[in-house]
Amino acid sequence: MNRPEAQLLRPIERVPLRASLVDALRQMIVEGSLKPGEKINERALCESFGVSRTPFREAINLLAAEGLVAVTPHRGAAVTPITLDELEEVFPVLCALEALTGELAAQKASDAEIGAIERLHGEMLAHYEARDRAAYFRLNEAIHGALYEAAGNPTLTRTALSLGFRLRRARYQANLTETRWTAAVTEHEAFTAALKARNAGLLARLLREHLENKLRAVRMALLEEA
């Protein structure tokens, strides 16, 4: 028989159209190609994706459950607008989840996982020094993703990510000031250390504060815009 080639023998992935559509649409919403408040034109989008309405509508309904779009019966779907109220609503929930993530991660992360996160943190620092925003963001997301992973609770991960999209969308348009950027890096420094020390209470607190600060920045940007 053929020996397990490790890389080649894994199950080939089959993605239902609806899943790809959810991802594509979500990205469009988070990045702002579909603007907040904008009405979603089924026919046009189906056309450009080259799919029929059935899987497309399935995707829309899933995004509605996530809170990224709002569907009104017989009147179609629209991207949920970003309001300060919405932000203040999502925020405390995500905050609680972030704190929990810290607590669990400090307790349950393997040494390897901690090492990996430290490495990611190092890379991120380099991008910060080089003022490479895009790369910095990528690493930033990777780190937070790795923390969820380390907490070892898929339900927590799914819930937090789903809420996170709603914030990330706001963060995306409110771009990072230099001051905030530096502060964020310092905060990362601190909680990476807390993780390494496996100090659950501290990590939880630092992650919560990190998120709080991020919100504060986004909130200011939103206010200033209006």
Add this chain to the structure above:
Amino acid sequence: MNRPEAQLLRPIERVPLRASLVDALRQMIVEGSLKPGEKINERALCESFGVSRTPFREAINLLAAEGLVAVTPHRGAAVTPITLDELEEVFPVLCALEALTGELAAQKASDAEIGAIERLHGEMLAHYEARDRAAYFRLNEAIHGALYEAAGNPTLTRTALSLGFRLRRARYQANLTETRWTAAVTEHEAFTAALKARNAGLLARLLREHLENKLRAVRMALLEEA
């Protein structure tokens, strides 16, 4: 013109099939008519609901997002089995949300809302004394629902409810012992008082503990069964 009759002039509700189906299926799953692990037969269920597969499938996908069913591509959907692991996974997340609910409710509830909850609590007590399980459960849910309402955060409510279904299903089959029942009533007594006193920290702690105790009971019942 016709004067606003207050009650009669509100928008008439129009429920898409998919929404009704989500509710119906969820209830079947929570109550156990659809047993954990059981495969979901699209055609048969569509037939008995008298709907076509399109809205039915939309409903299934939504329940999958909620974690009540698992769909495997080309192999259909099945009710997610209740495992101890799953319980332990959902639990901490819900716990964090419950604590947050307590905190917010203590801060933001109107006096009227607090009064209403106290009234519900009184009613529940009566049902407890009369050993009327069904009525007790109904009031119990009403109280927790009112707490979410009082916290005034729809996102929190939605998230917590959605996770709650997964636990409630387990609780449903592990039936309340006399000891646990009495303890639960005492706990309710305590947190109702904390709410009245608007003691946010205390209410958060009590709600968390209430949930912890509930889980402990369910966990024991599950273990004993296996």
Add this chain to the structure above:
DNA sequence: GCGACGCGGTTTGAATACAAAATACAGATG
């Protein structure tokens, strides 16, 4: 007799078709 293979029925995924509701628009009416 045992296991691999292939075939048919069944079930799922996606597209199309049809029905119902909403919007847009034009004509009627005051």
Add this chain to the structure above:
DNA sequence: CATCTGTATTTTGTATTCAAACCGCGTCGC
């Protein structure tokens, strides 16, 4: 001229159809 009303068009909700993947069973080869 403004407003209202009725009709046409578009859009949404649901049903039906078509295609692809899966499962069970029988047959064939060893």
